[in-house]
Amino acid sequence: MSLLERLGYRLEQRPVPPGRVVFLVTVGAIVAALIVTGIIFSLFGVNPFYAYATIAERTLFNFRGFTEVVRKSIPLLLAGVGLVLAFRAQFWNIGAEGQILAGAVAATGLALFVPLPVWLMIPGMFLAGFLAGGLWGLVPAYLKVRLGVNEIITTLMLNYVALYIVRWLINGPWKGASATGFSYSDKFDRAIWLPTVGTTRLHWPTLLLGLVLALFVALLLSRMQLGFEIRMMGQSPEAARYAGVNFLRTTLILVLFSAGAAGLAGVGEVAGIHHRLIEPNSISLGYGYTAIIVALLARGSPLAAILSALFMGLVFASGDIMKVALRLPFQITGVINGLILMFVICAEPFLRYRLVRLSAEHRRGLNGRGVESAD
């Protein structure tokens, strides 16, 4: 502090950072993470400039590559918007990964075992996935509000539970007739595959759902009574209690939406890409965990989550390119994810404080007193 003052500056706390600053600080943090990643590239003997150029060329400036970026951002958007909602209420849902799998299981169950008319099948799968994902979140929500059980741990534990249930299903009761070696369920009937854009893997109905959901959550938070209650619960639980907010009801509803959104993402993955239930780590490549980064990058804004989901989709798509074109291990994407999150969190003080130049008078006063600090 005193060193700053001798230079003629001081730190001042600011109540609400302007949007421009939030954006710049976030971008700055991402750039810092990419610089460190560049160093990792060099350690593997790959020129970082060449690496980034190759990645950009094959993702941003290539139609098929770009559709892959968007495709990978679909589950991140759905789960990420859900997490934005949950985090606004200070409900730390770390369980999107399991909620995605729950949605995938529900969609598969419907697709393989329930004889619905074909036109009802796709809406039915989304509804089932939404409900299954939502249910997966309701247990921790209830336990938190009623008993104060830490939701971070319970939602996370349920990720593992979901993972092993999927493994059990594809090895046991739902094991496909043609499955040898690898385990998976039977394939969905072609009539109920989600339509894609041209010959790409971009299943647009899920993308559309994600965009609609982002808009809806934005409206919910800014214009609706429920959204107001959610924000109040997050910002000042005491005030919310005095205002008569029903914590149990509000939390259950918001978590149903939050976890249900992740469930929708799971439906998209099985009905749009794999067309069967497969190994859980291949259904979701850690989308549920990365959605946490998407939500935090978006800093509470559902619309900003569209941007951050696209960006993290780009990171995922780069993983494939690193593996194929640059012969780098795909595990680097995990490191990039961690670095981004770490730098974003390190940048937080830049949002809370600003550097202010002291007045000329104050500076002279300080110099007059020499090295003595105000402390």
Place this chain on the structure above:
Amino acid sequence: MDFLDLLTSTSARALAFSTPLLWAALGEIYAERAGVVNLGVEGMMILGAVAGFIVGQTSGSPLLGLVLAAGVGGVAALVHAFIAVTLRANQYVSGLALTIFGLGLSGLLGREWVGQPLVNSMTFVTVPVLSEVPVLGPVLFTDQYLLTYAGLVAAALLWFVLHHTRLGMTLRTVGEAPVAADVAGINVMAVRYGAVAFGGVMAGIAGAYLSVAYRPSWGEGMTNGMGWIALAMAIFALWDPLRAVGAAFLFGAFFTLSFRLQNVFPPELLTLMPYVFTIVALTLVALGKGARSFGAPAALGQPYQRGER
């Protein structure tokens, strides 16, 4: 006699399984007693596991691997301490970042070591004389790893330090009432740094136990959520090192017992039991204690800044 055999062998295996949980939980208990939550336990554990294996494999000494793993865990924890204590940023996010980063980095570093058996792994130790004691002998003192014994000793020691020494008093004050601690001349920041780093060292050891002793090999994501279970155990044990021993053993026993049901249940459903049990255990603690007065350190998760309020 048959039943007794079953009981002792199950207990012995439960003890071996509970060891990494105990080490990691003891570390987290100390960090949280100082008021800092570290959700990075899983990340620090897996970094410890990969570091322990690589060093153990290249040097041929599992002990050297263990020591390095402890160091790696400590350094990783310092990153969290910097973000949570110095920058006063969101502790939950910082810990999560550490876990995501640790899982990614360990996968990257361990890529070429997957599936190799460790050349020299830690060996079983049987304590002479004591292993002859009926019941307790076969459970506690026969064919266990040194780290299992050390974990039990560490728990007793940490319990004593926490409740009966000045250092423990200092630690608890920092976690319960940082302002009062500061007024009393305690360096709150330093204590918190120390406690978090200690938690990292313990998590690193827990990870290395898996890769150089319990399952002497390296596999991506081999901690499989154990770090998170350890976090739950800190709560389950009500932040008490001795209770942590009981909690860890209970988890281990439950896990081992569920594996005895192999003929009845498919293996995948058995594997998910510990995770369900964690949720049940946390719920039971909450039911028992009521939603309030958990016994959590009062300043848990709250950054401290001089001059605020």
